[in-house]
Amino acid sequence: MRYILAPNLRLRPVPELDSCVVLAPGEGGGPRLLRLNAHAWLLLELCRAGMMATALREAYREAVVPPLDAAAAAESLDQGLALLLRQGLLLEKNPEEAMP
């Protein structure tokens, strides 16, 4: 499985506040404004150029272990990916699908 950023996002990092504001298309309505905390922003940035699931897991582990332990990191990654997918900021693609 590969993770890529959803199309037509505009990311506006706000490092002073450890967050990122994202302008995303709305569903049928106007655009949405979202605020990601640093942890969610990290996940989005890791997937910016598209990332295979195994490589993402490794890159994420490298970023957060320590201070998290391996089990906590795995749980956190799963939760974070589910959140970003649910919000429509990330897409899951089969590896066979052509890169955008």
Next chain:
Amino acid sequence: MSTPPTLPLRNPVLERPLKVTLSFTASCNLDCRHCYADCSRVPRAEEMPAADWMRLIDRLEEDGVIGLYIEGGEPLHRADFLDVLRHAAGRFHVQLRSNATLVTPEMARILHEDCRIATLLVDLHGPDAAVHDHATRAPGSFERTLGGIRAARAAGIETQMLVIMTRLNVDHLQGCVDLAARLGLETIGILRPYPIGRMRRAWDEASLPLEVMMRALDALRLPPGMRLMQSWHPRDGNCCWQTAAVDPRGHSIGCAYLREYVDLGDLREVAFLDTWNAPLHRLLRSGEVEASCGDCAASQGSHGGCRATAYAFHGRWTAPDPFDLPLNQGVDLRVLPEHALHPRPQSAPPSGS
């Protein structure tokens, strides 16, 4: 009533603003008694042309701005406005403030599909034609505004109502809330009056004592699910730390409500971020104020309330906001001091600040 602040009196700091208010024009198809921009029917010669607005918008995007709050006057009244709005489409979160009298079904479709605005904010001055049209001095404007709201909603645009509280409508605010509910709106803003433009000249007839305003807000009954936006205690945060503004001439002014007190330069001659970092702008954003209300500061850590109102009534950029009940210090909001009656724009803080 208010918890004292236990935090250092400093606002959060943004190196670059996230959003900018564009006061696109000081022209309008209505003739409101209390117009902040002292609008004329015909745009003045000094207003920035559309091509310059588009160049500025490009520059704002490069400078990291992601939100535009566009107001006037009445932006849709200027013939070239849609060109500018289309230029911004898809690149910013756009909130458009309008009287909605020019929002036909076709205009609503353009705003939604072509211009992709996020929100339409519609000014109403009362819950019926008697109160509203008296304020706009334009017979029939109430019905045209309602028509615009309905068209916007039918097109799928999130639409919100804004009401500036004055003596003319203070007894009708519940009616405005009820009207918003009947129109299917989920958000209404009750805004404080500012002593600028025609409102300043009409301050005697329009202004209210603070306790009357607070009682009027306390008396509001909101239907389930309706959100109320208001800028009195305990929601009197300081927006300056995340706000910049441009007036119809293309001048950087800090905030639309500072238009008569601040001029940081023509953005065709000076860089936008240079004005963001100008000493006066930094002072306005700093949160370094003489007194802060802990309750109002609690939401985002910003201090002192509105700088424009503070300056209007005290003549100091660091003064407390007298619209914030715990910070009022006995100021009678019906009486404007001399410097507010004859404002002069400043580009820098007083020496020694």
Next chain:
Amino acid sequence: MKAENDLERLKARMRAGAALAAPEVREIRPEIRSAGLWHITDTAAAGGPAGPAGQDIAKGIEEGFLLGMMVREVRFRVAPEKADAFHAWLRRHEPDLRTLAAREGVLYRGTYGAFGRLGSYVTLWGYSSFEAIQKFSIAVARLDTPLGERLREMQDYVDLRDPAHYEEQLLLPAAAGRSLSPAGDPAPAPGKRAPRRTGRG
């Protein structure tokens, strides 16, 4: 290049334990209160030092020379006959404490024996905000959580026979230049919390 810089900076923040709160995405609903206001700060951040002072402190934490925006210092005694077991417990579980506390936005900064004062120890916890203190205290009270369990185990070693040997205080980076006026310091119960003036500078 900018995106790469952002990524490296984020990784540094994570490694410093400064941004470990669970991933969160919140919709910004602009509020018009005269000018527009976007709610873009954490309530946690709003409870801590704002402005350049707060950002200098955040940088200091990231660079490793500051222990936290607020530091809770807990001084306690361990009975001599339990000392060896306590040290062994620390060797086994300090990494755990660090990980479990980080999930609540709290940095475990170690437990130290006071040199020359046998049986006296200090544990340091670094908080990012008042809210983090509150969240941590809720987590501590829950015995059914790994963190609550660990802290209860640690507490078992603490000698509470004499309340005078137990002390907590909250420390703030002096460079931030602020004085803190808590709403009120309730009188401590014996053995649970026994703040006292130590006469130290």
